[in-house]
Amino acid sequence: MLYPTWLNVFLFLGAAGVVLASPLEVPEDHSSVGLPSAKYATHPLDLWCGTVISRDDILSAENAMKESPAGAASPSEINVYWTVVSKDGTVAGGDISTPQIVDQMQELNNNYGGSFTWTLAGISRVVNAEWHDEASPNTPQQTAMKTAHRQGGRRDLNVYTVGFVSGPGKGLLGYATFPSSYGKNPTDDGVVIHFATLPGGSMTHYNLGRTLSHEAGHWLGLYHTFQGGCAQSSGGDFVSDTPAESSPTSGCPNNKTSCSPGVQDPIHNYMDYSYDSCMDQFTAGQMERAASQMNMYRPN
Secondary structure, three states: OOOOHHHHHHHOOOOOOOOOOOOOOOOOOOOEOOOOOHHHOOOOOOOOOOOOOEHHHHHHHHHHHHHOOOOOOOOEEEEEEEEEEEOOOOOOOOOOOHHHHHHHHHHHHHHHOOOEEEEEEEEEEEEOHHHHHHOOOOOHHHHHHHHHHOOOOOOOEEEEEEOOOOHHHOOOOEEEOOHHHOOOOHHHOOEEEEHHHOOOOOOOOOOOOHHHHHHHHHHOOOOOOOOOOOOHHHOOOOOOOOOOOOOOOOOOOOOOOOOOOOOOOOOOEOOOOOOHHHOOEOOHHHHHHHHHHHHHHOOO
């Protein structure tokens, strides 16, 4: 999920006192992946991604992957069910057009470069001002929205577009669930994004369609590239070919080397927080991890 900085402290799910034992430890400053910790409370980012997974769930999921690693798979085909939730049935109120959704699907496929193929399986439209304005993680509005409109099975991506106008989710760009969460709450599975982040939308710096690529990455099991900061002994983002970085990226800076001199931070990676115009890559390791996560948690 992407949040403006004024929500950082309010939404921090602090658990810095929890100590996790081997075989896997999760950094204390990432108690919930995506929700900014106190470490980043003053970081000058415009918006945040706050896709939530608890430290205990990270521990459980990563230990399960270590104990029963899923083999690499051929490219996966994923059906996408799209629910447009508008405030009042107007374009300004979030009733995005079908051509704009088609453009977003093309962007999603371009960003994943054939490792995953995303096929639009259907579009549903609903006018509900409360859902449009207030849907966010763990809220009654989100639960009602997803209960009424989720379609397909565990390998099908549900995308909901809303406005994040008020309530705890005010200012979000989007959020997602992780594959390991599906078994506990299938109805909650999916991605929710701001309607203005689609290609041609009105969200400054975030209107090229890459918010969905970022959130779909979480849905496939990818963490942020700055997960764990520079302390890679903790596992970081659990992908070996994404350089460590100490903090999220804002904008598209030149020569950001936050962990190792001479080693550039992965500012162009879709799982960082850079502007859309700066994002243009997933790594081979990320796609291998995503395939393994799909095999384990979303098997055919």
